Amino acid sequence: MLQSRNCPAYRREPSHRKSPLLFLFWFEGGPGSGKGTQCAKIVQHFGFAHISTGDLLRDESRSGSETGNMIESIMKEGKMVPAEVTIKLLQKAMQESGNDKLLIDGFPRNEENRAAYEAVIKIEPKLVLFLDCSEEEMERRLLNRNQGRLDDNIETMRKRFKVFKESTLPVIEYYNSKGKVRKIDAGKPAEEVFEDIKTIFTSISQVKHCFCVIL
Numbered sequence: 001m002l003q004s005r006n007c008p009a010y011r012r013e014p015s016h017r018k019s020p021l022l023f024l025f026w027f028e029g030g031p032g033s034g035k036g037t038q039c040a041k042i043v044q045h046f047g048f049a050h051i052s053t054g055d056l057l058r059d060e061s062r063s064g065s066e067t068g069n070m071i072e073s074i075m076k077e078g079k080m081v082p083a084e085v086t087i088k089l090l091q092k093a094m095q096e097s098g099n100d101k102l103l104i105d106g107f108p109r110n111e112e113n114r115a116a117y118e119a120v121i122k123i124e125p126k127l128v129l130f131l132d133c134s135e136e137e138m139e140r141r142l143l144n145r146n147q148g149r150l151d152d153n154i155e156t157m158r159k160r161f162k163v164f165k166e167s168t169l170p171v172i173e174y175y176n177s178k179g180k181v182r183k184i185d186a187g188k189p190a191e192e193v194f195e196d197i198k199t200i201f202t203s204i205s206q207v208k209h210c211f212c213v214i215l
């Protein structure tokens, strides 16, 4: 797709990116709402690159570095990792992604994440997709996830639900007040949730002549 050199999307891009960003979407939702599941489907159908901040932190925690050990103990407690750590990993992943369509999953999760993002990366998301799911359903799903995650135990899960309600929902509310949030009923079977997401993505990708959509 052609882009004018005068387009702000070029001028304000992080300098190491291989291609200018056309679409930047954020994926929010409580623990177990299905963010990873739906992102995988979006990658397959719409060619987005998926960046999961949880996965970036888990990878770093496995590195055995001092920061990695700190991340692991915070995640085990269901707390939020300091934004300065997360933003560095996210910035690197965004710069290394050669894709012009990015899906960022699980970020920003609190006000500190949001402030760090706005100070460091500065590129506004086109849309924030919010997977809305009841706590009972999320709890059921996490207890059946079987990925061996240290934080998928009932005690840590309840702490994560609390963090979600107290810290993430206000961030979603902030972007809602800017007209960016699309709320999706995530309590349905995964294929039905994806049908709703497809409708949103299809309508957006039809805007073929809007080159500078994210800035």
Ligand SMILES: Nc1ncnc2c1ncn2[C@@H]1O[C@H](COP(=O)(O)OP(=O)(O)O)[C@@H](O)[C@H]1O
Binding pocket: 029, 030, 031, 032, 033, 034, 035, 036, 037, 038, 141, 142, 144, 145, 146, 186, 187, 188, 189, 190, 191, 193
């Ligand atoms: N709509 C759905 N209905 C039932 N189970 C689901 C649905 N979406 C995801 N799951 C399952 O729930 C668990 C959590 O989903 P996941 O995508 O890992 O959530 P998140 O990334 O939001 O924490 C996984 O085991 C997944 O297979």
Ligand SMILES: Nc1ccn([C@@H]2O[C@H](COP(=O)(O)OP(=O)(O)O)[C@@H](O)[C@H]2O)c(=O)n1
Binding pocket: 029, 030, 031, 032, 035, 053, 054, 055, 057, 074, 075, 076, 078, 079, 080, 081, 082, 086, 105, 106, 107, 108, 109, 113, 151, 160
């Ligand atoms: N922006 C973020 C995202 C995740 N995290 C940490 O990573 C954990 C797992 O997040 P995740 O997005 O992989 O998984 P879910 O809790 O959504 O299932 C969170 O409970 C936090 O400890 C964070 O600190 N900051």
